[in-house]
Amino acid sequence: MKILVTGGAGFIGSWLVESLLAAGHGVTVVDNLSPQIHGALPTPDVGWLQRPDSGVEFIRADVRDRDAMDQALAGVDAVVHLAAETGTGQSMYQISHYYDVNQQATASLFEAIVTRHRHVRRVILASSRSVYGEGAYRLHDQLLVPPSRALSRLEAGQFEPVGPNGEPLELVPTPESALALPASVYAATKLANETLGSVMASTYGLKVVALRFQNVYGERQSLRNPYTGILSIFSNRMRQGLPINIFEDGLESRDFVHVSDVARAIRLGLEADLPPFTVTNVGSGVPTPVLHVADLLRQQLGSTSELQVTGDYRAGDIRHCYADLTQARAVLGFAPEIGLEQGLQAFCDWVMTQPVLVDRSAQALKELTQAGLGKSSS
Numbered sequence: 001m002k003i004l005v006t007g008g009a010g011f012i013g014s015w016l017v018e019s020l021l022a023a024g025h026g027v028t029v030v031d032n033l034s035p036q037i038h039g040a041l042p043t044p045d046v047g048w049l050q051r052p053d054s055g056v057e058f059i060r061a062d063v064r065d066r067d068a069m070d071q072a073l074a075g076v077d078a079v080v081h082l083a084a085e086t087g088t089g090q091s092m093y094q095i096s097h098y099y100d101v102n103q104q105a106t107a108s109l110f111e112a113i114v115t116r117h118r119h120v121r122r123v124i125l126a127s128s129r130s131v132y133g134e135g136a137y138r139l140h141d142q143l144l145v146p147p148s149r150a151l152s153r154l155e156a157g158q159f160e161p162v163g164p165n166g167e168p169l170e171l172v173p174t175p176e177s178a179l180a181l182p183a184s185v186y187a188a189t190k191l192a193n194e195t196l197g198s199v200m201a202s203t204y205g206l207k208v209v210a211l212r213f214q215n216v217y218g219e220r221q222s223l224r225n226p227y228t229g230i231l232s233i234f235s236n237r238m239r240q241g242l243p244i245n246i247f248e249d250g251l252e253s254r255d256f257v258h259v260s261d262v263a264r265a266i267r268l269g270l271e272a273d274l275p276p277f278t279v280t281n282v283g284s285g286v287p288t289p290v291l292h293v294a295d296l297l298r299q300q301l302g303s304t305s306e307l308q309v310t311g312d313y314r315a316g317d318i319r320h321c322y323a324d325l326t327q328a329r330a331v332l333g334f335a336p337e338i339g340l341e342q343g344l345q346a347f348c349d350w351v352m353t354q355p356v357l358v359d360r361s362a363q364a365l366k367e368l369t370q371a372g373l374g375k376s377s378s
């Protein structure tokens with residue numbers, strides 16, 4: 001196949017492109033080498049970008065550039081659409097920009113495909129577990145997704161979601177059938193793209209696969225972007241011995257999935273025999289408290305940084321969510337292969353080869369709190 005990967009110079013994209021090339025596919029990449037991800041003078045840590053003989057056609061362009069996208073789509077069989085703005089907190093005040101890059105550009109991509117590039121047969125959308133908002137819980141044998149937490153509750157240190165009458169809830173893995181209740185602008189754009197994809201599939205017979213990634217981590221993740229990626233932010237500070245701001249009470253959890261598993265899931269999404277529209281989770285299926293992952297990271301980096309549980313919080317953050325992988329197994333044949341300790345070790349080994357960067361995460365949190373969207377103790 002000839003495959004267009006938007007955002008292919010990014011973290012997940014770089015792993016995917018490598019694996020597509022190894023499998024003998026032709027690859028075109030469109031990426032604007034966004035300075036927030038790649039720095040002012042972009043030097044992405046991707047060998048094929050520097051090598052003219054890599055077999056990748058690289059087009060440095062914005063996904064909102066119609067002419068560039070028409071050029072990139074020529075002769076393409078499938079598109080993996082990864083390019084996006086990815087900062088949950090940042091999306092809460094850069095609202096129109098997030099809609100423009102994440103949603104309007106996806107609408108333009110679909111329009112280009114169905115009006116001018118009907119040779120494209122399949123589109124993979126990089127969706128996100130954030131579309132659920134909070135993860136799923138059980139209350140009296142019923143599955144429910146609680147509404148996003150009010151800032152007043154977070155301010156009062158009441159972090160755990162509760163039932164409609166204040167009942168305690170039992171956390172369970174979140175299946176695709178759970179109600180989608182986005183808690184951030186970023187998540188709203190991802191859910192809108194899924195809905196658009198399902199209309200494109202039913203109207204035009206295009207195969208659309210939306211993969212709801214959990215928290216992806218691993219080698220080559222941007223260490224520069226202060227708006228997303230807690231393991232990058234923590235590791236950069238830990239290498240400088242700086243204290244680590246653990247939000248809420250540290251018991252909030254995430255499903256950390258290694259990027260090699262995610263790249264494999266995308267390849268399965270490109271190859272599997274699927275119905276016209278498919279939505280599926282991609283994760284490890286394991287919830288890990290943030291305080292625990294920070295402690296593991298600190299040990300593996302040999303850092304002396306203090307883990308400070310501050311009670312800080314951000315609008316748009318969720319408490320817990322981890323993937324139910326039943327459907328991913330059934331439709332994609334996907335199961336994660338890299339456990340957290342093994343993946344973290346590989347991540348830390350790579351981090352130690354990278355330059356230490358000026359930390360900008362405190363500034364990013366300040367932007368949010370100045371907009372009244374969180375609390376910062378620093």
Ligand SMILES: NC(=O)c1ccc[n+]([C@@H]2O[C@H](COP(=O)([O-])OP(=O)(O)OC[C@H]3O[C@@H](n4cnc5c(N)ncnc54)[C@H](O)[C@@H]3O)[C@@H](O)[C@H]2O)c1
Binds near residue numbers: 012081212215
């Ligand atoms: N990493 C995660 O934990 C995670 C979780 C859920 C969903 N996702 C989704 O997966 C996709 C890839 O994420 P990632 O972690 O590799 O992010 P990333 O930031 O490393 O990569 C995104 C790439 O897109 C490029 N890009 C950004 N805006 C662009 C634009 N307007 N035009 C062209 N290129 C542009 C950037 O330069 C970057 O190379 C995103 O859509 C993201 O929302 C990621």
